[in-house]
Amino acid sequence: MLHTFVAYVEDLPGVLTRVASLFRRLNININSLTVGRSERPGLSRLTLVCEASAEAGNRIRASLYKLENVVDVDDIAKDPAVTRELALIKISATPRNRSQIFDLVEVFRARIVDLTSESLMIEMTGVESKIEGLIEVLREDDGRILEICRSGKMTMRRGHHTSRVLKAMDAGGEEATEEDVDPVASLEERVTGESE
Amino acid sequence: MKKIDNSEQHAHLTTPTRLTGAEIVWATLAGEGVTDVFGYPGGAILPVYDALRKFPIHHVLVRHEQGASHMADGYARASGKVGVAMATSGPGATNLITGIATAMLDSIPIVCITGNVSSKVLGTDAFQEVDITGITLPVTKHNFLVNRTEDIAPAIRSAFQIAQSGRPGPVLVDITKDAQQGTAVFDFAAAKPRAYRPHPMLRVEDSGLAQAAELIRNAKRPIILGGHGISESGAMEQVRTLAERAQIPVALTLLGLGAFPASHPLNMGMMGMHGEAWVNHAIQEADLLIACGMRFDDRVTGSTSTYSLKSKKIHIEVDPAEINKNIKVDVALVGDLREVLEQLLPRISGRDGSAWLKTIDASKGVASVRDIKNLPDLGHLYAAHVIHDIWRITGGNAIVVTDVGQHQMWEAQYFHHEHPRSLVTSGGLGTMGFALPAAIGAKFACPEKEVWVVAGDGGFQMTAAELSTIVQEKIKINIAIINNGFLGMVRQWQQFFYDSNYEATPLISPDFVKLADAHGIAGRAVRTRPEVESAVNEARSASGTFLLNFLVEKEESVYPMIPAGASLHEMIRRPGKDPLLETPDDN
Numbered sequence: 001m002l003h004t005f006v007a008y009v010e011d012l013p014g015v016l017t018r019v020a021s022l023f024r025r026l027n028i029n030i031n032s033l034t035v036g037r038s039e040r041p042g043l044s045r046l047t048l049v050c051e052a053s054a055e056a057g058n059r060i061r062a063s064l065y066k067l068e069n070v071v072d073v074d075d076i077a078k079d080p081a082v083t084r085e086l087a088l089i090k091i092s093a094t095p096r097n098r099s100q101i102f103d104l105v106e107v108f109r110a111r112i113v114d115l116t117s118e119s120l121m122i123e124m125t126g127v128e129s130k131i132e133g134l135i136e137v138l139r140e141d142d143g144r145i146l147e148i149c150r151s152g153k154m155t156m157r158r159g160h161h162t163s164r165v166l167k168a169m170d171a172g173g174e175e176a177t178e179e180d181v182d183p184v185a186s187l188e189e190r191v192t193g194e195s196e
Numbered sequence: 197m198k199k200i201d202n203s204e205q206h207a208h209l210t211t212p213t214r215l216t217g218a219e220i221v222w223a224t225l226a227g228e229g230v231t232d233v234f235g236y237p238g239g240a241i242l243p244v245y246d247a248l249r250k251f252p253i254h255h256v257l258v259r260h261e262q263g264a265s266h267m268a269d270g271y272a273r274a275s276g277k278v279g280v281a282m283a284t285s286g287p288g289a290t291n292l293i294t295g296i297a298t299a300m301l302d303s304i305p306i307v308c309i310t311g312n313v314s315s316k317v318l319g320t321d322a323f324q325e326v327d328i329t330g331i332t333l334p335v336t337k338h339n340f341l342v343n344r345t346e347d348i349a350p351a352i353r354s355a356f357q358i359a360q361s362g363r364p365g366p367v368l369v370d371i372t373k374d375a376q377q378g379t380a381v382f383d384f385a386a387a388k389p390r391a392y393r394p395h396p397m398l399r400v401e402d403s404g405l406a407q408a409a410e411l412i413r414n415a416k417r418p419i420i421l422g423g424h425g426i427s428e429s430g431a432m433e434q435v436r437t438l439a440e441r442a443q444i445p446v447a448l449t450l451l452g453l454g455a456f457p458a459s460h461p462l463n464m465g466m467m468g469m470h471g472e473a474w475v476n477h478a479i480q481e482a483d484l485l486i487a488c489g490m491r492f493d494d495r496v497t498g499s500t501s502t503y504s505l506k507s508k509k510i511h512i513e514v515d516p517a518e519i520n521k522n523i524k525v526d527v528a529l530v531g532d533l534r535e536v537l538e539q540l541l542p543r544i545s546g547r548d549g550s551a552w553l554k555t556i557d558a559s560k561g562v563a564s565v566r567d568i569k570n571l572p573d574l575g576h577l578y579a580a581h582v583i584h585d586i587w588r589i590t591g592g593n594a595i596v597v598t599d600v601g602q603h604q605m606w607e608a609q610y611f612h613h614e615h616p617r618s619l620v621t622s623g624g625l626g627t628m629g630f631a632l633p634a635a636i637g638a639k640f641a642c643p644e645k646e647v648w649v650v651a652g653d654g655g656f657q658m659t660a661a662e663l664s665t666i667v668q669e670k671i672k673i674n675i676a677i678i679n680n681g682f683l684g685m686v687r688q689w690q691q692f693f694y695d696s697n698y699e700a701t702p703l704i705s706p707d708f709v710k711l712a713d714a715h716g717i718a719g720r721a722v723r724t725r726p727e728v729e730s731a732v733n734e735a736r737s738a739s740g741t742f743l744l745n746f747l748v749e750k751e752e753s754v755y756p757m758i759p760a761g762a763s764l765h766e767m768i769r770r771p772g773k774d775p776l777l778e779t780p781d782d783n
Contacts, residue, residue, distance in 0.1 A: 014329070014341070017330070017333065018333065021333055021334060025334055055520060055524075058516075058519070058520065059517050059519075059520070059521055061397070062395070062397050062515075062516035062517035062519070063517045065395055065396055065397060065516070066337075066395065066515070066517060067338075068337075068338040068358060072396075073396075165396050
């Protein structure tokens, strides 16, 4: 199954290598990885998507937590969440066939962000299938797509969810008891993917 | 071991003082309670060595950096404290790696400190530059690259915390030469790492404890599987209480030996590949396994698809990543073993386990009759006899440090360990060459204890250069080389699984007694059983290190044995009848 891990990691040199190296060691291919600043100074937030067995999710999450620079790990699995991807697509377009592209962009609720006499650039945000849809339509015309740049997935749980680990940290985590910092459902629930 | 007056040194620890990075390294180590460091100098760590004379720490010069990391490891295993190894950049650092990986696989707390080239030339392929933090990333619990003097003390203090906390492991601190040469205000207290954060997935719930207690209460055929976690956590009393109160027999992993007394009536001995057939059979027949600080390693389970299918399983383990990794369990109590058992024990009441114990006892049958330790030597010198004799003569009170191979398994079978930390052996990585340096480390950790090296002729030669270290340090250990002229365990596999094609396993060795003599170490060759006792006593009573070269039977094999990947009940039996599978009732 597809696992989506959202992690807060320390913003330090080599941290991404440690995360990536864990997946390399487990012989798991990373489908998508996005990293950027989070709402917390000194912590980056990453979304990592990979294919692994349902049982593996718990172990991957536990192993991620064993990395000293990893502060919080959430396995989104099948829980309600918003997932978005950003794509920049450069296509060849002359003044003659531009209007056709404009229509397409309108239909897909994308945007034109650059325009020259020979090419234009489309920016599109959405779920993977929508972006795939636009690309597919653009591909119908051979040689039209010049470049594609995709961000990979970014995921956030729906609702007022904040990790108990992070909450405990805000409260001066040192004193937090294990029960307070435990953010997970039981192992069994994890494996079956039920939400907390 | 030199005595150092350390009275004035505490000033550094209580009053913030401006020091060089090199001085900060030693001051921090001293503050962490380090008294001995195993290392080898070189260009990129020279500033640190230059500052050594000012600090109350004894440095042991090794002959190869692999020896340094193994010594730190042996020190940690024998004492429970953090062992420290030190090396220079480049080849010095890479030579540490085998020892670091050995410590990683067996969860041993060591801290390795390496020098590196100046931060200005990092990444330029400078002389003796190697990306040691990159190289050791998968075999350390964590590592640090320090290129600022003010970061040295916090990094080393964090390293000590990480190495010892949760599931212990090795940590490497790589310090650039300019960071060693620079100065900073050293404030030991301020360099304290933030409070240790337990793994957020530790989980010991009332419901889990209740479930575990219920399973134990209702079990008809329970077994406790005891591992390395018992001694790491210091849960010897708790495991013993659980076993005695609920009358549950205890089987141990290789690294669990000693954590539950061998002489205890509930002790079944070692499980797994070279455990007794009746032990493994009992595990297959059990209806409840209580795994305490062990990780269902493949040497313990054999084929996981046929492993103990009739049992419910309770897993008490400090590392959440071990839960359901190899064997799916029914109840996971994820936390420190001793703490979990303290919570569980009040829920455990007396239980009559006599029927199951009787069944197990009956299943031993006369398997022991064909056990070599009970057979006459008939003029041969068998390794099993040698090791059993050493156990008998030392009263089992020595720390035994083994290498890897047949002698290691015979040690596990025939030296009966009563106390935790009395067997030091590389279980997870199976590192040949481990014994001699690890024994030196163990001796520094426990100078008052009798320390024995038990090594094969192959493994001993891998790190034999450390004999010089023994002489230079004037320490006393006893060395038993089980010399069969073969890489014995590999030969055994060739015999069983490769049509006795003894490719690259016959082995010419130097005369080990002369080799010892060349180092100024006394020694003696032993060729017959009647000589064993006097030889062992001669070694023990010698004032210095003594080497015994036991010229044993060449083509003996370790029995019984589960072929790799086979099921626990499919053991290769001891010779005597046809070489059939051994079952517990098979006489």
